[in-house]
Amino acid sequence: MIKTCLAFVLCGLAATAHAQNSDDDWNKPVEPFQIHGNTYYVGVSSLSSVLVTSPQGHILLDGGYPDSPQRIAASIRKLGFRVRDIKLILSSHDHFDHAGGIAELQRMTGATVVASPLTAAALKRGHMAEDDPQFVGNTPFAKVAKVRTVRDGETVKVGPLAVTAVYTPGHTAGGTSWTWRSCEKDRCASVVFADSINPISSDGYKFSEHPEVVKQYEQSYAALERASCDVIIAVHPEFSGMWEKRQSGKPDAFLDGGEGCKAYVKAARDKLNLRLAAEAGK
Numbered sequence: 573m574i575k576t577c578l579a580f581v582l583c584g585l586a587a588t589a590h591a592q593n594s595d596d597d598w599n600k601p602v603e604p605f606q607i608h609g610n611t612y613y614v615g616v617s618s619l620s621s622v623l624v625t626s627p628q629g630h631i632l633l634d635g636g637y638p639d640s641p642q643r644i645a646a647s648i649r650k651l652g653f654r655v656r657d658i659k660l661i662l663s664s665h666d667h668f669d670h671a672g673g674i675a676e677l678q679r680m681t682g683a684t685v686v687a688s689p690l691t692a693a694a695l696k697r698g699h700m701a702e703d704d705p706q707f708v709g710n711t712p713f714a715k716v717a718k719v720r721t722v723r724d725g726e727t728v729k730v731g732p733l734a735v736t737a738v739y740t741p742g743h744t745a746g747g748t749s750w751t752w753r754s755c756e757k758d759r760c761a762s763v764v765f766a767d768s769i770n771p772i773s774s775d776g777y778k779f780s781e782h783p784e785v786v787k788q789y790e791q792s793y794a795a796l797e798r799a800s801c802d803v804i805i806a807v808h809p810e811f812s813g814m815w816e817k818r819q820s821g822k823p824d825a826f827l828d829g830g831e832g833c834k835a836y837v838k839a840a841r842d843k844l845n846l847r848l849a850a851e852a853g854k
């Protein structure tokens with residue numbers, strides 16, 4: 573898994589462009605499981621989808637590839653929840669590996685999709701923006717009909733659930749992380765669903781020629797460092813050590829006192845600095 577992901581990170585979109593079907597390493601079914609309290613992993617092997625539940629309805633974050641929704645739905649049912657009880661679907665960013673399944677999930681649930689204005693525009697259009705660092709041509713996905721927009725710091729609610737948008741641009745201009753409190757009996761934890769913050773681009777793109785994008789990354793790193801973060805779930809689960817934590821068998825394996833968010837930011841910031849140094853010929 574680690575080898576695969578490094579390859580994907582190094583190759584960027586060239587590697588992800590063909591990775592759209594059920595046979596892909598990123599799209600394997602995995603057993604759903606509880607992360608903390610009412611927060612559950614329902615995604616596929618390398619694309620996180622997270623379910624936050626309440627008796628008054630649920631919130632789902634991200635939809636995987638265009639053919640991930642049936643797997644996500646099967647995971648939700650396996651945990652004993654009803655897919656039609658999902659009231660909101662929140663989006664991290666507008667690449668087809670995280671947004672490709674959202675239209676189908678909306679069709680299955682009737683849920684309202686929620687995203688930042690730039691991500692919402694891309695979801696309605698059915699493809700990423702042309703100024704995206706990874707843009708190499710149109711990589712379309714099913715258009716999403718009904719999308720509500722959120723401001724940075726805005727909280728969306730379903731019954732007792734309250735999830736707050738934290739803008740984390742850079743990887744895409746509209747990139748958004750999401751945070752909420754999840755309780756297990758009387759023990760509550762701040763959970764962060766962390767968007768991609770790695771500097772990945774198409775061949776020939778230079779971050780040093782886009783200081784506005786570098787600035788966005790720095791803003792996003794600072795935002796995630798500031799966030800209250802007892803539990804991190806990265807949009808690619810292996811980037812926040814999901815499988816090691818799960819396999820450790822330790823109680824509270826996902827609670828790391830903020831170390832996970834710090835490590836996630838540090839790894840991305842180191843990559844950006846390396847990339848900028850390489851572009852400067854250092």
Ligand SMILES: [Zn+2]
Pocket residue numbers: 665667743768
């Ligand atoms: Zn992406």
